[in-house]
Amino acid sequence: MKRVLVTGSSRGIGRAVALRLAKDGFAVVTHAVRNVEAAQTAAAECAALSGMPEQKALVFDLADRAAVAAALEADMAANGVYFGVVANAGVNADAPFPILEGEMWDRVIDTDLTGLYNLLKPVVMPMVSARVRGRIVALSSVSGIAGNRGQVNYSAAKAGVIGAVKALAVELAKRGITVNAVAPGVIETEMAASIEFQDEVKKAIPMRRFGTPEEVAGVVAFLFRDEAAYVTRQVISVNGGLF
Numbered sequence: 385m386k387r388v389l390v391t392g393s394s395r396g397i398g399r400a401v402a403l404r405l406a407k408d409g410f411a412v413v414t415h416a417v418r419n420v421e422a423a424q425t426a427a428a429e430c431a432a433l434s435g436m437p438e439q440k441a442l443v444f445d446l447a448d449r450a451a452v453a454a455a456l457e458a459d460m461a462a463n464g465v466y467f468g469v470v471a472n473a474g475v476n477a478d479a480p481f482p483i484l485e486g487e488m489w490d491r492v493i494d495t496d497l498t499g500l501y502n503l504l505k506p507v508v509m510p511m512v513s514a515r516v517r518g519r520i521v522a523l524s525s526v527s528g529i530a531g532n533r534g535q536v537n538y539s540a541a542k543a544g545v546i547g548a549v550k551a552l553a554v555e556l557a558k559r560g561i562t563v564n565a566v567a568p569g570v571i572e573t574e575m576a577a578s579i580e581f582q583d584e585v586k587k588a589i590p591m592r593r594f595g596t597p598e599e600v601a602g603v604v605a606f607l608f609r610d611e612a613a614y615v616t617r618q619v620i621s622v623n624g625g626l627f
Contacts, residue, residue, distance in 0.1 A: 387411045392473025394419035396573040400597035404605045406430035414441040446499030456506040465510040468519035478534045489537045496541035517560030519608050524567040553617035562616035569623025571595045590625035
């Protein structure tokens with residue numbers, strides 16, 4: 385049984401990734417910070433799709449290092465190490481830089497970047513020790529590659545994710561564990577719903593539309609396939625040709 389943890393899987397891209405990986409036969413472990421009921425519903429749907437036993441959704445705040453480690457270590461002790469991890473959960477706190485408060489910077493960096501360390505630190509060595517030739521996929525963003533107005537904190541965090549992925553991929557390559565980033569553009573999620581002047585934004589995208597969570601999930605699912613075992617240290621953009 386190949387267990388895969390998908391953080392932030394109660395909605396949006398994370399939920400789509402969880403369902404797609406379950407459809408592909410993985411035993412998916414869901415996660416939430418606040419939307420626990422939705423994450424548990426996703427867990428039940430994943431179990432139905434994969435035929436694997438349903439597992440209770442994990443609940444922790446990625447910015448709380450001790451809580452993350454406790455939850456993951458307890459889950460692995462009870463159910464075994466992970467074959468893979470999809471680091472999807474994140475937050476944003478957008479504002480033009482002159483009014484970007486320190487708390488907004490800290491919240492995004494602590495969750496989106498430091499949270500990646502908090503998530504992966506407890507799981508990598510167990511994967512290595514178990515000789516799991518697994519998969520790690522971190523969700524970055526178009527903002528982490530090109531930058532985006534009003535998102536200095538978010539862009540910095542997501543650029544940091546890419547740097548971390550590239551370095552970790554080198555360290556784990558000889559263990560047969562691939563580490564990649566997927567960088568979505570504008571995807572039909574709650575974040576995209578808050579965008580003003582959506583028609584103008586769509587005109588800037590060559591495909592003239594926003595992407596769907598399922599289209600991002602399809603790329604993540606590819607990276608979990610046996611055929612992707614030689615793909616590592618890469619950043620795959622899903623952005624409709626935005627750049």
